[in-house]
Amino acid sequence: MQTRFHRICLVGAGLIGGSWGLALKRRGYTGSIVGCDRPEVLDRALELGAIDECAPNLPSGVRSADLVILAAPVNAIIELLTQVRAEAEPGALVTDTGSTKRAIVARAREVFASAPLFLAGHPLAGRERSGIEHAGAALFEGSRYVFTPLTSSHLEDERVLAFTSLVKHVGAEPFVTDADTHDRALALLSHLPQLCATALAGVAADEGRLHDLPLELAAAGFRDMTRLAESPYGVWRDVCTTNADNLRPALEDLIRKLEEMKTNLGSAGLESDFEKGRRLRERWKDSH
Amino acid sequence: MQTRFHRICLVGAGLIGGSWGLALKRRGYTGSIVGCDRPEVLDRALELGAIDECAPNLPSGVRSADLVILAAPVNAIIELLTQVRAEAEPGALVTDTGSTKRAIVARAREVFASAPLFLAGHPLAGRERSGIEHAGAALFEGSRYVFTPLTSSHLEDERVLAFTSLVKHVGAEPFVTDADTHDRALALLSHLPQLCATALAGVAADEGRLHDLPLELAAAGFRDMTRLAESPYGVWRDVCTTNADNLRPALEDLIRKLEEMKTNLGSAGLESDFEKGRRLRERWKDSH
Numbered sequence: 171m172q173t174r175f176h177r178i179c180l181v182g183a184g185l186i187g188g189s190w191g192l193a194l195k196r197r198g199y200t201g202s203i204v205g206c207d208r209p210e211v212l213d214r215a216l217e218l219g220a221i222d223e224c225a226p227n228l229p230s231g232v233r234s235a236d237l238v239i240l241a242a243p244v245n246a247i248i249e250l251l252t253q254v255r256a257e258a259e260p261g262a263l264v265t266d267t268g269s270t271k272r273a274i275v276a277r278a279r280e281v282f283a284s285a286p287l288f289l290a291g292h293p294l295a296g297r298e299r300s301g302i303e304h305a306g307a308a309l310f311e312g313s314r315y316v317f318t319p320l321t322s323s324h325l326e327d328e329r330v331l332a333f334t335s336l337v338k339h340v341g342a343e344p345f346v347t348d349a350d351t352h353d354r355a356l357a358l359l360s361h362l363p364q365l366c367a368t369a370l371a372g373v374a375a376d377e378g379r380l381h382d383l384p385l386e387l388a389a390a391g392f393r394d395m396t397r398l399a400e401s402p403y404g405v406w407r408d409v410c411t412t413n414a415d416n417l418r419p420a421l422e423d424l425i426r427k428l429e430e431m432k433t434n435l436g437s438a439g440l441e442s443d444f445e446k447g448r449r450l451r452e453r454w455k456d457s458h
Numbered sequence: 459m460q461t462r463f464h465r466i467c468l469v470g471a472g473l474i475g476g477s478w479g480l481a482l483k484r485r486g487y488t489g490s491i492v493g494c495d496r497p498e499v500l501d502r503a504l505e506l507g508a509i510d511e512c513a514p515n516l517p518s519g520v521r522s523a524d525l526v527i528l529a530a531p532v533n534a535i536i537e538l539l540t541q542v543r544a545e546a547e548p549g550a551l552v553t554d555t556g557s558t559k560r561a562i563v564a565r566a567r568e569v570f571a572s573a574p575l576f577l578a579g580h581p582l583a584g585r586e587r588s589g590i591e592h593a594g595a596a597l598f599e600g601s602r603y604v605f606t607p608l609t610s611s612h613l614e615d616e617r618v619l620a621f622t623s624l625v626k627h628v629g630a631e632p633f634v635t636d637a638d639t640h641d642r643a644l645a646l647l648s649h650l651p652q653l654c655a656t657a658l659a660g661v662a663a664d665e666g667r668l669h670d671l672p673l674e675l676a677a678a679g680f681r682d683m684t685r686l687a688e689s690p691y692g693v694w695r696d697v698c699t700t701n702a703d704n705l706r707p708a709l710e711d712l713i714r715k716l717e718e719m720k721t722n723l724g725s726a727g728l729e730s731d732f733e734k735g736r737r738l739r740e741r742w743k744d745s746h
Contacts, residue, residue, distance in 0.1 A: 294675065294677035295677065295678075296677070296678075296679070313677060313678075314674060314675065314677070316675065345672070345674055345675070347672060347675075351671060351672070352675065354671055355671040355672055355675045356675060358661065358662050358671070359662065359671075359673070359675050359676040359677070359679075359680045360675075360676075360677065360679050360680060362658065362661070363658055363679045363680050363683035363684075364679060365716070365719050366654055366658055366683060366716075367679075367683060367735070368719075368731050368732055368735040369712055369715040369716050369719060369731070370650065370651055370654055370712065371734070371735035371736075371738040371739060372715050372731050372734045372735050372738070373646065373650070373708065373711045373712050373715055374646050374647065374738055375734045375735065375737060375738035375741075376711065376734075383639060383642060383643040383646070383647075384633070384635060384639070384643060384745075385647070385741055385742050385745040386602055386633055386745050386746070387582065387602065387604065387633070387635075387640065387643045387644060387647055387648075388647040388648075388742055388745070388746075389582035389583065389584070389601060389602070389647070389648065390583075390584075390601075391584070391647075391648050391651045391652060391655075391686055392647045392648060392651050392742070393742070394682045394683070394685060394686075395651035395654060395655060395682070395683060395686070396651075396735070396738065396739060396742070397682060397739075398679055398682075398683070399732075399735030399736060399738065399739055400735070400736055400739050401732070402732075403728065403729050403732035403733070406728070406732065407724070407728065407729070410723045410724050410728060411723065411724035414723040414724055417720075417723060418720055418723065420661065421716055421719065421720045422720070423661045423664065424657055424658065424661050424716060425713050425716050425717060425720075427657040427660050427661055428653070428654075428657050428709055428712060428713050428716075429713060431653050431656075431657060431709065432705075432706055432709045432710070432713075435698045435699065435702040435705060435706065436695065436698050436699035436702055440691065440694070440695065440698060441691050441695070443656050443657070443660050444656055444687075444689070444690075444691035444694065445691070446659070446660045446663045446664075447655070447656040447659035447660050447663065447684065447687030447688070448659075448687060448688055449663060450659040450660070450662055450663035450684065450687065451659060451684060451685075451687055451688050453663075453673055454673050454676055454680070454681070454684070457672075457673040457674050457676070458674070458676075
C-alpha cells in the first residue's frame with residue numbers, strides 16, 4: 171500500500187483510533203504509527219499491534235507526524251484543536267472522527283485559519299462498545315466515511331486526496347457533505363435511534379413493570395432494539411450537547427408519533443404507519 | 459426422530475407453519491405433513507418440501523391429523539378454534555403459534571372444554587418478513603417456545619410431552635408461563651420495540667425532516683433500529699388490538715422517558731438512563 175503519509179499519530183487509541191491502526195497494518199502500511207492516550211491504553215494498543223510507538227506526550231506525538239487523527243469524544247477533540255494546531259507540522263493533515271461536526275468545524279475554522287490543513291471526518295462505523303479491546307482491522311469495511319471540509323477547495327489538496335485513498339484502503343466509502351447537513355441527518359439516523367434504544371431498555375428496566383416478568387421472553391427484536399443501550403455515555407454526552415438543537419425536534423416528532431400510535435392501537439391509523447415504515451426501509455436499502 | 463404424531467396438519471403454511479414443516483423434515487420426521495392454506499401458498503410449500511400434501515379444505519386436513527398446528531395471526535386463530543375443535547380427532551393435540559395469548563386462551567377455554575386437547579403456544583422466533591418464502595428449517599433454533607397451557611395438568615398429558623419433545627427436536631427451548639404474564643412481558647419485550655421501530659422509521663420518512671437529507675448517512679444503528687419496521691401489519695394489527703391494555707401503559711412509559719431525555723439532553727439525567735440501559739442489557743444477557 172502506497173501513501174504519502176510516513177508517520178501517523180493517533181490521538182486516542184480506543185475503538186476508532188485503534189481500528190485505524192489495525193486496519194492500516196492489515197493493509198500493509200509500512201510507515202510508523204504513534205499513539206497518544208493513557209499509558210494503559212497505549213500498552214494494550216501496542217500489544218495488539220494497533221500502534222508502533224507510544225508517544226510520551228501529545229506534542230512529541232503530533233510534532234513528528236504528517237497525518238494526525240483525532241479519535242476522541244467531540245468535546246475532547248474541540249479542546250485538543252489549539253494544541254494540535256500549535257504542534258503539528260505545517261505540511262501535516264489533521265483530521266478527526268467526531269460524531270457531530272458543526273461544533274468541531276466551527277472551532278477548527280478559528281484555529282486552523284492557516285496551515286496545517288484540517289479535515290473534519292466521521293467514520294459511520296461505531297459499535298456499542300468503546301475502547302481498544304473492541305477495535306478491529308475490519309471496523310470500517312463497507313461503511314461510509316463522512317468528510318465535512320472547512321471549504322470545498324480542501325478536497326483538491328493532495329493531503330486530502332491521500333487521506334481519501336487511505337479511507338478507501340481500509341474499506342470505507344468517502345462521502346462529502348456539510349457539517350449542518352451531517353448533524354441534521356445524524357440526529358434522525360443515529361442519535362434518535364440511540365436515545366430510543368436507551369429509552370426502551372430503560373422502560374423495561376424500570377421497577378414495577380418488568381421486575382416480576384421473565385426476561386427470557388425477550389427475543390431477537392428486543393436484542394436488536396436495545397443493543398445500542400450498551401453504548402458509552404462518555405461518547406453520547408457530547409453528541410447530545412452538540413446536537414441538542416436537532417435532537418429536540420426529532421424527539422418531539424417521535425413522541426408525537428408514539429402518541430398517535432397509542433390513540434390508534436387497532437385502527438387503520440397504524441396501518442399507514444407500518445406502510446410508511448416499510449417504504450422508508452426500501453429507500454434505505456436502495457441507498458446502500 | 460421418534461414421535462407419537464404420525465400426521466401433522468399445519469393450518470397456515472407461511473413463515474411459522476412452513477418453518478415447522480421444514481424443521482421437522484430436516485430432523486428426519488417420517489410421518490406426513492398436510493397443509494391448509496391458500497392454494498398458491500400450499501403449492502409453494504409443497505415445492506419447498508415444507509409439506510407432503512395439500513388439504514383440499516380445512517376439515518379434511520384437520521380430521522386426519524393427530525397434531526394440528528394453527529399458525530396464523532391471532533384473530534384468525536381465534537376464528538378457527540370452533541371449527542378445528544369440531545373436526546379434530548378426540549385424541550389429537552391442537553396447538554397454536556399466536557403472538558398474544560390471553561384472547562386465544564380465553565376462547566380456547568370455552569371451545570376446548572373437553573377432548574381434543576388444546577395447548578397455547580408461541581415460538582419467539584419471528585422475522586420481519588412473513589410468508590412461506592421466508593420460512594426456514596432453522597427458524598426455531600436457539601429460540602424459546604412459550605406454552606401457556608389452559609391448565610397446568612395439561613403439561614403431564616402425553617400429547618403435550620410429545621409436543622415438547624418436538625419443540626426441542628427443532629432446536630427451541632420450551633418455556634411455560636401463564637397467558638397474562640406472557641402478554642404483559644411481550645408488550646415490553648416485543649410489541650413496544652416493534653412500535654418503536656415503526657415510529658422511528660416513520661419519523662425519518664416524514665416529509666420535511668429527511669426528504670432533503672442523505673439516507674446514505676444511515677449506518678448499523680439505524681439499520682437495526684428500523685429492521686422491524688418491515689414487519690407485516692397483518693400480524694401486528696391483531697397483536698395491538700389483543701394486547702392494547704398492556705401496550706398503552708408501555709407506550710406511556712416510553713413517551714415519558716423520551717420527554718425526560720428531551721429535558722435532560724446534556725445533563726446528568728441522561729447518564730443515569732445510559733447506566734440503566736446498560737444494566738438491563740447485562741440482565742438480558744444473563745437470561746440468555
